[in-house]
Amino acid sequence: xxxxxxxxxxxxxxxxxxxxxxxxxxxxxxxxxxxxxxxxxxxxxxxxxxxxxxxxxxxxxxxxxxxxxxxxxxxxxxxxxxxxxxxxxxxxxxxxxxxxxxxxxxxxxxxxxxxxxxxxxxxxxxxxxxxxxxxxxxxxxxxxxxxxxxxxxxxxxxxxxxxxxxxxxxxxxxxxxxxxxxxxxxxxxxxxxxxxxxxxxxxxxxxxxxxxxx
Numbered sequence: 001x002x003x004x005x006x007x008x009x010x011x012x013x014x015x016x017x018x019x020x021x022x023x024x025x026x027x028x029x030x031x032x033x034x035x036x037x038x039x040x041x042x043x044x045x046x047x048x049x050x051x052x053x054x055x056x057x058x059x060x061x062x063x064x065x066x067x068x069x070x071x072x073x074x075x076x077x078x079x080x081x082x083x084x085x086x087x088x089x090x091x092x093x094x095x096x097x098x099x100x101x102x103x104x105x106x107x108x109x110x111x112x113x114x115x116x117x118x119x120x121x122x123x124x125x126x127x128x129x130x131x132x133x134x135x136x137x138x139x140x141x142x143x144x145x146x147x148x149x150x151x152x153x154x155x156x157x158x159x160x161x162x163x164x165x166x167x168x169x170x171x172x173x174x175x176x177x178x179x180x181x182x183x184x185x186x187x188x189x190x191x192x193x194x195x196x197x198x199x200x201x202x203x204x205x206x207x208x209x210x211x212x213x214x
Contacts, residue, residue, distance in 0.1 A: 014038045019063060022072035026098060027112045032072050039064040042207050044200070055141070057182040058195045060207055076166055076177045083176055084198045086167065087145060091121045093167040093178060095147075099160030102153075103187035110159050117154055119147045119165075127193055131185035143199035145179045148191035157187035165194045 014037075021034040044056040067073060096116045102108025127146035131138050140146055145165065149155060156163065165179030179194030197204075 014040055017041075019061060021067055022070070023114065024072070025113050032070070034068060034073060036067060037064040038062070040211075044203060054183060054193075056143070056195075056200070058180055058197075058200050060204065062211060076164065077169075077172075077174045078201065078204070079176050079178055079198045080201075081198075083167075083169070083178065086169070087121060087178055087196065087198070089121055089123045091167065092118050093121065093147075093165050094118055095156055095160070095163055095165055095181065097156065097160035097163035097181070099157040099163070100187065101157070103157060103189070108157065108187065117149075117156075119149050119155060122146050122148045122150075122191065127191045131190050131193075138193075140193060143196050144182070145194040145196050146191050147179075147194055149188075153188035155188035156181050156184060156192045 017038045019036050019038055021036060023033050024031055038061055040062045042060040042062070044058050046056040047058070048055040049057065069075070094116055096114055098111050098114055100108035101111055101115070124140040124144070124146045126148060127140045127144075128138060130148075147155075147165065160181050161183070163181045164177045165181070166175050167178045168174075169176050177197055179196055182193045182195050184190060184192030
């Protein structure tokens with residue numbers, strides 16, 4: 001998830017938090033889902049957010065017990081070095097989330113049901129020049145991905161932060177998480193910025209090893 005989504009700025013007591021797995025409709029508690037307590041949250045040590053500068057907006061959540069996989073709960077693959085070459089402009093990937101269906105300026109409301117959208121990766125320069133009308137001094141780092149479906153109003157929005165950007169790998173017949181929603185401009189009308197998971201594989205492996213998971 002994104003570091004700026006972490007609840008640690010509210011409370012350092014992870015016992016107050018849990019992860020809901022398999023959720024579909026947030027208003028329907030009778031639908032199948034699994035609630036798992038959170039043991040620890042690892043925010044990237046170089047995470048920084050001030051005005052237009054955002055760095056290392058990624059975090060890991062360790063569950064207090066293993067997740068039980070079923071038809072509604074499954075895993076996604078981490079990318080490898082070869083996948084880095086597949087994050088090119090024109091590649092289409094999926095994003096899912098419960099964010100607003102329209103921007104604040106259009107009185108958009110949060111979705112009760114998880115939404116999915118297929119969006120193209122675009123040249124980083126499009127994010128550098130287009131977000132918020134190009135008025136903000138935003139520069140996309142090599143560790144980030146720019147995504148935008150031009151000539152549409154379809155895209156990620158407020159409340160989608162931390163959601164995954166998942167790409168289908170035809171060679172391996174697997175789904176790979178290439179990105180994490182970080183920030184963006186006017187929902188759908190302007191590009192969105194995703195953290196590039198490839199850029200943080202070493203940190204992810206270091207955290208997992210240090211925690212004794214494997």
